[in-house]
Amino acid sequence: MRLSVFHPVSSLIYFAAVLIATMFCFSPAIQICSVVGALLELFMLESKREFFRNLRFTVVVWLAVAVTNPLFSHKGVTPLFFINGRAFTLEALLYGVMLGGSLSAVIMWFKVFSKVFDRERLLYIFGRKTPKLALIITMTRGFVPKLKAQYRRICDGRKCSGTYMSESRIERLKASCGIFTALCSSTLESAVQTGMSMKARGFGTGKRSFAHSFKFRFGDGVFLFVCILLFSAAMIYSGTGKLRADFYPRIAVSSEPLPMLCFAVLCAIPFILEVKESLKWKFCLAKI
Amino acid sequence: MSKKTFSNLIFLLLIPLLCVAGLLFFRDKLYAWLSVGITVLCCAGYFLHFEGKEIKSAQLAIISAMTALSVFGRMCFAFLPGFKPCTALVIITGMYFGRESGFMTGAMTALISNFYFGQGAWTPFQMLVWGLTGYAAGMLAERLKKSRPTLLIFGAVSGPAFSLIMDLWSCIWADNGFVPPRCRKFFVRLYRNDAGILVSFKEFLCKITENWQVRRAQSR
Secondary structure, X not given: OXXXXXXXXXXXXXXXXXXXXXXXXXXXXXXXXXXXHHHHHHHHHOOHHHHHHXXXXXXXXXXXXXXXXXXXXXXXXXXXXXXXOEEEEHHHHHHHHHHHHHXXXXXXXXXXXXXXXXXXXXXXXXXXXXXXXXXXXXXXXXXXXXXXXXHHHHHHHHHHOOOOOOOOHHHHHHHHHHHHHHHHHHHHHHHHHHHHHHHHOOOOOOOOOOOOOOOOOHHHHHHHHHHHHHHHHHHHHHHOOOEEEEOOOOOEEEEOHHHHHHHHHHHHHHHHHHHHHHHHHHHHHHHO | OOHHHHHHHHXXXXXXXXXXXXXXXXXXXXXXXXXXXXXXXXXXXXXXHHHOOOOOHHHHHHHHHHHHHHHHHHHHOOOOOOOOOHHHHHHHHHHHHOHHHHHHHHHHHHHHHHHHHOOOOOHHHHHHHHHHHHHHHHHOHHHHHHOHHHHHHHHHHHHXXXXXXXXXXXXXXXXXXXXHHHHHHHHHHHHHHHHHHHHHHHHHHHHHHHHHHHHHHHHO
16 A cells, blocks of 8 residues: 555545644644654655656745745844844744745645545545536546647748847847637637537536545545544644744754654655565565 | 525624634744634635526636736746736636636636746735735726726735735734734835836726727727
8 A cells, every 4th residue: 555545535534634733833843743754755756867856946946935934034132243223033034944945845745735636536525516616627628738739730830931030139028928828719619519519418417427446445434533633742742832942032942752753654654655565576676 | 505694604603713823822823823823714705606606607717817827927027026927818718708707717817827936825815815806806896997097006006905905904814913023124125126017907907898888880
């Protein structure tokens, strides 16, 4: 079992738990666990090149937030140096590091989410209670690549008719605007046709049926139970003030090992599962 | 569940529960938690309301086509920061296809374009703000259709309003409250980007609505 094999409901709840804790718990321990967990999982899921590109982007975001925060907030008791007579404080810098850490952890977890949660799973989650919403989402995601192809076709057409795109920004802008307007008309025409053909085929007359094979198995239940247990443990500790940090005016971090361990395990679950699966695969190959 | 009970449920039960949970667990990030939570609930409430309506297949197809166009517009004009056709397309949808379509197009534009540009805690806020832009355009549809200057003014207000609200939200998220220098920095950035946003509105709103009116005239 790896994360992408579980039932959509249990993996959705897993992501919600991790994201809520990462976004709203104010504690360095949780941010560190979350960043490390997301990095490990992304390393397993993505190709090396993609991974390093993402890593670079994340580090840039992180550094940008960390360095700019002390420029805005001058609270704190240990000034490092002064800019225009205002203090650049250590506390504000560390607060920025944490803020940036939480931001980049959220970005990375959403990357993992979009790798694991494919279109079929989204449709399953939205399709039951909100079928129209699900239809709009799937149709839109189907339209976008078609629009790309159409855009290229219109570009080529313009090139053939002698309207070249030059390199200057204004020219490029003008050309893109023209192409975009043409694209609007053609897309709407095809949308109306789609709508009419949907109506002709009896859209909305019968009961909607679904073509997916997700079954809530025993493993899903166990996974869900473990997630909720770990998450609520971390939340209760954070609610009672055992996992929190004060930055202004002085840094005071209280992170007890037990709640930190709970959250670390929660973040590491996908990585552990991936490693287990790949070990199993290696072992099976060795047997053959 | 009827519409009324659902909205009562949201306002009387879920939002207070959210506040209690925030006070219990997320005291240090209370504002961020509440703003994201309430926005998600509001969007969910509107989506459920939308589900309850009788909606023709053509309208669904048009909503998704307009959403796809504005998502694609955000991609193909990515080389010019600040120049985006999204808000213009959302306004046009609201104007011509009614307020529900406007809201759905706005909300779905935010949701789906963030699949390509990166999701985050900002997604629900973008959904709500773009959705409300479309809704407002739908409410003012008659006036906007009648006079070009009103349309341009509406576009000129709603585009910067979008970035203003998003910047206010990032202030709340970063500091759990307002820290004046950060707000000031955001506003300076906003005015620098404004020029691009305004030009993009003028271009798109005029061009597309013109096209539209010509086509309507032809089809009659």
